[in-house]
Amino acid sequence: MPKAAVLDPQGNAVRDAMRHLGMPEVRSVRIGKYMEIDVDGQNGDLEARLHGLCRDLLSNPVIEDYELQASEVRGSASAKATARQAEVRSE
Numbered sequence: 001m002p003k004a005a006v007l008d009p010q011g012n013a014v015r016d017a018m019r020h021l022g023m024p025e026v027r028s029v030r031i032g033k034y035m036e037i038d039v040d041g042q043n044g045d046l047e048a049r050l051h052g053l054c055r056d057l058l059s060n061p062v063i064e065d066y067e068l069q070a071s072e073v074r075g076s077a078s079a080k081a082t083a084r085q086a087e088v089r090s091e
Contacts, residue, residue, distance in 0.1 A: 001032035006063045032064075 015029040
Protein backbone atom coordinates (compact mmCIF):
# COMPACT_ATOMS: atom_id res chain seq x y z
CA MET A 1 0.00 0.00 0.00
CA PRO A 2 1.09 3.56 -0.47
CA LYS A 3 2.40 5.25 2.66
CA ALA A 4 -0.18 7.58 4.16
CA ALA A 5 1.89 10.61 3.12
CA VAL A 6 2.02 9.50 -0.53
CA LEU A 7 -0.80 10.45 -2.86
CA ASP A 8 -2.74 7.56 -4.42
CA PRO A 9 -4.41 8.89 -7.59
CA GLN A 10 -5.56 5.41 -8.62
CA GLY A 11 -7.24 4.94 -5.24
CA ASN A 12 -8.89 8.36 -5.55
CA ALA A 13 -10.23 7.47 -9.02
CA VAL A 14 -11.69 4.21 -7.69
CA ARG A 15 -13.21 6.03 -4.72
CA ASP A 16 -14.85 8.57 -7.01
CA ALA A 17 -16.17 5.83 -9.31
CA MET A 18 -17.61 3.93 -6.34
CA ARG A 19 -19.37 7.06 -5.14
CA HIS A 20 -20.70 7.72 -8.65
CA LEU A 21 -22.01 4.13 -8.81
CA GLY A 22 -24.10 4.50 -5.67
CA MET A 23 -21.67 4.07 -2.75
CA PRO A 24 -21.45 7.57 -1.25
CA GLU A 25 -20.35 6.02 2.07
CA VAL A 26 -16.88 5.18 0.70
CA ARG A 27 -14.43 7.55 2.40
CA SER A 28 -11.16 6.42 0.87
CA VAL A 29 -9.55 3.71 -1.26
CA ARG A 30 -5.87 2.75 -1.32
CA ILE A 31 -4.56 0.64 -4.20
CA GLY A 32 -1.57 -1.63 -3.60
CA LYS A 33 -0.12 -5.01 -4.48
CA TYR A 34 -0.45 -8.40 -2.87
CA MET A 35 1.89 -11.39 -3.20
CA GLU A 36 1.72 -14.96 -1.95
CA ILE A 37 5.05 -16.70 -1.60
CA ASP A 38 5.08 -20.43 -0.87
CA VAL A 39 8.27 -21.69 0.73
CA ASP A 40 9.50 -25.13 1.77
CA GLY A 41 11.01 -25.78 5.15
CA GLN A 42 11.08 -24.09 8.52
CA ASN A 43 14.66 -22.78 8.55
CA GLY A 44 15.34 -20.66 11.63
CA ASP A 45 16.37 -17.57 9.66
CA LEU A 46 13.70 -17.99 6.96
CA GLU A 47 11.53 -15.16 8.27
CA ALA A 48 14.48 -12.78 8.53
CA ARG A 49 15.52 -13.56 4.95
CA LEU A 50 11.94 -13.05 3.72
CA HIS A 51 11.82 -9.68 5.48
CA GLY A 52 15.06 -8.76 3.71
CA LEU A 53 13.66 -9.74 0.32
CA CYS A 54 10.45 -7.79 0.95
CA ARG A 55 12.43 -4.73 1.95
CA ASP A 56 15.12 -4.93 -0.76
CA LEU A 57 13.33 -6.49 -3.74
CA LEU A 58 9.55 -6.59 -3.47
CA SER A 59 8.81 -3.11 -2.13
CA ASN A 60 10.07 0.41 -2.62
CA PRO A 61 10.91 1.52 0.94
CA VAL A 62 10.75 5.20 0.00
CA ILE A 63 7.02 5.07 -0.79
CA GLU A 64 5.92 1.62 0.46
CA ASP A 65 5.65 -0.33 3.67
CA TYR A 66 5.30 -4.11 3.75
CA GLU A 67 3.66 -6.64 6.00
CA LEU A 68 4.78 -10.25 6.14
CA GLN A 69 2.28 -12.83 7.40
CA ALA A 70 3.21 -16.48 7.96
CA SER A 71 0.59 -19.20 7.73
CA GLU A 72 0.34 -22.95 7.29
CA VAL A 73 -1.06 -24.09 3.95
CA ARG A 74 -1.43 -27.75 3.03
CA GLY A 75 1.19 -28.80 5.55
CA SER A 76 3.88 -26.38 4.41
CA ALA A 77 4.83 -22.90 5.45
CA SER A 78 3.48 -20.07 3.37
CA ALA A 79 4.42 -16.43 3.60
CA LYS A 80 2.06 -13.77 2.37
CA ALA A 81 3.66 -10.46 1.60
CA THR A 82 1.36 -7.52 1.27
CA ALA A 83 2.88 -4.45 -0.23
CA ARG A 84 1.05 -1.20 -0.52
CA GLN A 85 2.07 1.01 -3.37
CA ALA A 86 3.16 4.17 -1.59
CA GLU A 87 2.67 2.45 1.74
CA VAL A 88 3.95 -0.95 2.70
CA ARG A 89 3.77 -1.86 6.36
CA SER A 90 6.59 -3.40 8.29
CA GLU A 91 5.21 -5.07 11.39
